[in-house]
Amino acid sequence: MPATVMLATVMLANLGTSELVGLLADMTFFGKFILLVLLVLSVISWAVVVEKGRLLARIRTGHMQFWDRVEDWLDNRTSADDLRRWCEDRPDLPLANQYVETHNLSDAPAVRRASERISYLEIERLERYLMLLSTAVTISPFLGLMGTVWGIMTSFWDMASLQSANLTVVAPGIAEALITTIAGLATAIPAVIFYNSLVRKIDLLANEMERLRTILEERAGGGRGEVDPGQRDFASRPDLHDKERI
Numbered sequence: 001m002p003a004t005v006m007l008a009t010v011m012l013a014n015l016g017t018s019e020l021v022g023l024l025a026d027m028t029f030f031g032k033f034i035l036l037v038l039l040v041l042s043v044i045s046w047a048v049v050v051e052k053g054r055l056l057a058r059i060r061t062g063h064m065q066f067w068d069r070v071e072d073w074l075d076n077r078t079s080a081d082d083l084r085r086w087c088e089d090r091p092d093l094p095l096a097n098q099y100v101e102t103h104n105l106s107d108a109p110a111v112r113r114a115s116e117r118i119s120y121l122e123i124e125r126l127e128r129y130l131m132l133l134s135t136a137v138t139i140s141p142f143l144g145l146m147g148t149v150w151g152i153m154t155s156f157w158d159m160a161s162l163q164s165a166n167l168t169v170v171a172p173g174i175a176e177a178l179i180t181t182i183a184g185l186a187t188a189i190p191a192v193i194f195y196n197s198l199v200r201k202i203d204l205l206a207n208e209m210e211r212l213r214t215i216l217e218e219r220a221g222g223g224r225g226e227v228d229p230g231q232r233d234f235a236s237r238p239d240l241h242d243k244e245r246i
Helices: 002-013 017-025 029-074 080-088 094-102 108-126 130-162 167-219
Strands: none
Touching: 029 080, 029 094, 029 108, 029 130, 029 167, 080 094, 094 108, 094 167, 108 167, 130 167
16 A cells, blocks of 8 residues: 555656646545635635734834834933823734823822733734634644545545556545645645744733833832933833844
8 A cells, every 4th residue: 555655646746737637626525525625724824824914013013113112201202191192193003002001090000900901902802813723723634634534445445346456446546635635734734833923923912011011010100110211220121022023
């Protein structure tokens, strides 16, 4: 059987477009159904990846501008009201929404509660539809494996029906098995790569919101309280994440 699979793999790799289309047309109904499901999962996965990638890129650009303005505010080069007005014009930025929500709060516990509430809402919004990507990662290899098993079973059935084990008899079933296996892997591998990347970027954004919360709490009297710009502890504020691009 391994030798037969190798021969079928070489044959599949050497097929032209018309031969490959014909091979797909000759697949069993179950094999075509698996390919259709994998195609739908692949389209959904790429749609989620593109949408989330563009959204996180816009947020990243906006947050870099936000931290510049926060730095000006902390150094007393601009007022809190100016920062608030800038944030109100950008409701698509999680950090801007967090600042607007906590702007008028004067005690640290209230700032913490408001920041946590906004953080939960923003992270939940960003994680929306990632379950579809996770589903594609999980089930695509199993669908490919199911197609593999079905194709091999079809080959054995054809051998038993025709009482022959030559390549002409077993090749269609083996080719079907290989096609579904490749389709499953082609769907799962990009999905798992981008899923891990998106989750990491959302985690970095959550860290930024946590860092902003500590700044707002300090300005509201928690920890050290307000200090002069020259005495400010720069280690306590977020940096620009030069090594943590999202």
